[in-house]
Amino acid sequence: MGKRQLAMVMDLNKCLGCHTCTVACKQLWTRDEGMEYMWWNTVNTMPGRGTPRDWEQMGGGFREGEAQPGRLPRRAEFGEAWKFDHEGSYYGGQGDASHLGIKGGSPDWGPNWEEDEGGGKYPNSFHFYMPRICNHCTHPACVEACPRGAVEKREEDGIVTVNEDRCRGYRFCQSACPYKKMYFNHQKKVAQKCIFCFPRIEQGVAPACARQCPGRVRFVGYRDDEAAPIYKLVDKWKVALPLHPEYGTEPNVFYVPPVGPVSYGADGDIDESKPRIPDEYLVSLFGPKALDALVTLKAEREKKRTTGASELMDLLIAYEWKNMFGGFDRSPEAVSVIHWRKKS
Amino acid sequence: MKAGFVPGVPLQGLLDAQAPAWRKAPAQVIGLTGTPSALQPTAAVRAEFPDGRIGAVKQVSVSALHNGSELAFRLAWQDASVDTGADGQDDVGFPDAAAILFPGSPGAPLMTMGAPGLPVNAWYWRADEDGRGRQVTAEGLGTTQTVDRDQVHARGRHDNGGWAVVIGRSLRARSAGAVAQLEAGAAASFSVAVWEGSHGERAGIKAIALGPLSGWHELVVDRKA
Ligand code: SF4
Numbered sequence: 001m002g003k004r005q006l007a008m009v010m011d012l013n014k015c016l017g018c019h020t021c022t023v024a025c026k027q028l029w030t031r032d033e034g035m036e037y038m039w040w041n042t043v044n045t046m047p048g049r050g051t052p053r054d055w056e057q058m059g060g061g062f063r064e065g066e067a068q069p070g071r072l073p074r075r076a077e078f079g080e081a082w083k084f085d086h087e088g089s090y091y092g093g094q095g096d097a098s099h100l101g102i103k104g105g106s107p108d109w110g111p112n113w114e115e116d117e118g119g120g121k122y123p124n125s126f127h128f129y130m131p132r133i134c135n136h137c138t139h140p141a142c143v144e145a146c147p148r149g150a151v152e153k154r155e156e157d158g159i160v161t162v163n164e165d166r167c168r169g170y171r172f173c174q175s176a177c178p179y180k181k182m183y184f185n186h187q188k189k190v191a192q193k194c195i196f197c198f199p200r201i202e203q204g205v206a207p208a209c210a211r212q213c214p215g216r217v218r219f220v221g222y223r224d225d226e227a228a229p230i231y232k233l234v235d236k237w238k239v240a241l242p243l244h245p246e247y248g249t250e251p252n253v254f255y256v257p258p259v260g261p262v263s264y265g266a267d268g269d270i271d272e273s274k275p276r277i278p279d280e281y282l283v284s285l286f287g288p289k290a291l292d293a294l295v296t297l298k299a300e301r302e303k304k305r306t307t308g309a310s311e312l313m314d315l316l317i318a319y320e321w322k323n324m325f326g327g328f329d330r331s332p333e334a335v336s337v338i339h340w341r342k343k344s
Numbered sequence: 345m346k347a348g349f350v351p352g353v354p355l356q357g358l359l360d361a362q363a364p365a366w367r368k369a370p371a372q373v374i375g376l377t378g379t380p381s382a383l384q385p386t387a388a389v390r391a392e393f394p395d396g397r398i399g400a401v402k403q404v405s406v407s408a409l410h411n412g413s414e415l416a417f418r419l420a421w422q423d424a425s426v427d428t429g430a431d432g433q434d435d436v437g438f439p440d441a442a443a444i445l446f447p448g449s450p451g452a453p454l455m456t457m458g459a460p461g462l463p464v465n466a467w468y469w470r471a472d473e474d475g476r477g478r479q480v481t482a483e484g485l486g487t488t489q490t491v492d493r494d495q496v497h498a499r500g501r502h503d504n505g506g507w508a509v510v511i512g513r514s515l516r517a518r519s520a521g522a523v524a525q526l527e528a529g530a531a532a533s534f535s536v537a538v539w540e541g542s543h544g545e546r547a548g549i550k551a552i553a554l555g556p557l558s559g560w561h562e563l564v565v566d567r568k569a
Pocket residue numbers: 133134135136137140141142143160176177178179180181182193249
């Protein structure tokens with residue numbers, strides 16, 4: 001067990017599905033050759049098959065502490081980066097007859113292919129957005145699977161990184177990670193993954209996905225910082241839960257489950273007794289504690305509505321944006337250089 | 345087995361598995377065994393590869409030649425699929441590979457790829473790095489390290505449903521690392537490892553040649569022509 005652990009809380013009640021986080025990450029970290037298909041941050045419309053497609057059926061992780069076999073995701077299951085025919089449409093001399101299209105065959109999958117699907121039946125259809133990054137797990141399947149010790153969990157902050165000098169591209173980490181948040185760079189032939197923006201963290205700057213988020217969805221900080229929002233949301237109010245706790249890796253990314261709207265009854269009237277997002281669905285994602293979290297969230301909403309005061313709601317509303325970052329609130333512009341450096 | 349003496353034939357001239365010198369070299373068929381699952385260094389690897397799923401290639405035909413200063417092995421085995429790695433194979437493919445192993449110091453254990461203080465040395469060929477071999481050392485499972493990429497030469501060709509791969513190096517290596525230093529006229533211990541990419545074999549998931557000398561086979565670097 002390391003000295004401290006960084007963590008993130010994402011409030012699913014506030015996510016807009018705008019993908020600013022995804023693009024911020026892409027711009028910063030995954031623009032090189034061999035990384036085209038990589039989105040260390042993904043946002044999926046739920047319910048859905050996710051990214052990579054059907055990742056929850058790919059195995060890995062632990063059951064009663066025992067490592068479970070997993071399988072490698074295919075690049076096509078993530079979705080290839082599409083190439084667009086700029087030359088043909090701009091310079092092909094066909095004028096309006098040609099439209100910008102995708103080169104090659106038309107794709108049948110992508111990182112958020114089911115963007116406008118969701119679940120339920122009209123008028124009780126529902127959806128919410130779920131962003132995912134690497135969970136920087138306390139019991140990281142990726143670290144424990146690598147026969148070369150090439151995946152490391154940093155002592156000082158629990159961030160999980162790949163030592164690309166040790167990595168030989170064996171991808172045991174990729175099958176072992178039950179969240180399928182380990183990627184393979186087929187150009188450099190090494191595993192790569194979310195680094196929790198550690199070069200920013202080391203300068204007191206929050207990860208790009210969190211700082212750029214217009215929805216104020218993401219809280220950042222040390223797990224044990226009792227004065228900061230992470231501790232309050234996870235440990236004090238118990239409204240932030242790990243995704244698929246049954247995978248046994250003890251994630252350090254936590255989600256505030258979405259309360260969602262109420263249902264319509266058969267008569268077309270609002271039925272307050274039934275949530276639009278089925279309880280069973282949320283339990284299947286976040287475990288039975290999701291129900292307790294929903295009770296607390298609803299009670300505190302009501303309290304805020306009637307009395308105007310709720311510590312929990314004030315935290316989640318995030319009136320002061322910078323208070324979401326557990327002290328990692330410096331501006332990247334205030335920092336002279338943020339660069340990728342090797343640990344000495 | 346014996347490495348025949350072919351004076352005046354440079355290693356470069358032997359790298360082609362069809363080179364005339366190989367036609368006269370006697371080949372020995374050596375049986376291969378999968379490495380035991382229990383020996384794999386992590387629980388995830390053991391879970392993914394139980395016994396019976398390791399060691400797809402069952403035998404390899406081996407011949408060896410030297411010219412007094414350089415030594416080459418020719419390995420041939422049946423393999424219907426040409427696996428050259430992940431690129432173009434949707435990232436789930438693994439390349440076929442082979443290696444010649446030597447103790448880097450007397451008493452180095454083969455099954456565990458050496459042990460702390462008892463290194464082994466591998467001359468390694470991989471289908472996606474064809475032409476450029478790797479010189480590798482290890483002191484236990486999961487500790488392999490590439491020492492250099494210019495002393496070991498390796499080239500493979502795939503035809504008639506199988507691989508023929510030549511792997512060679514100077515008998516004496518320029519290296520401070522724990523690599524095998526061989527000598528014409530002397531005997532040495534060696535082994536062979538083959539990885540079948542289409543079965544997901546990589547790292548310690550491989551088939552190895554177990555011989556009578558604490559796991560090693562004997563190689564006599566013959567001085568006579
Ligand atoms: S989410 Fe996957 S890649 Fe990230 S630390 Fe956990 S097991 Fe490793």
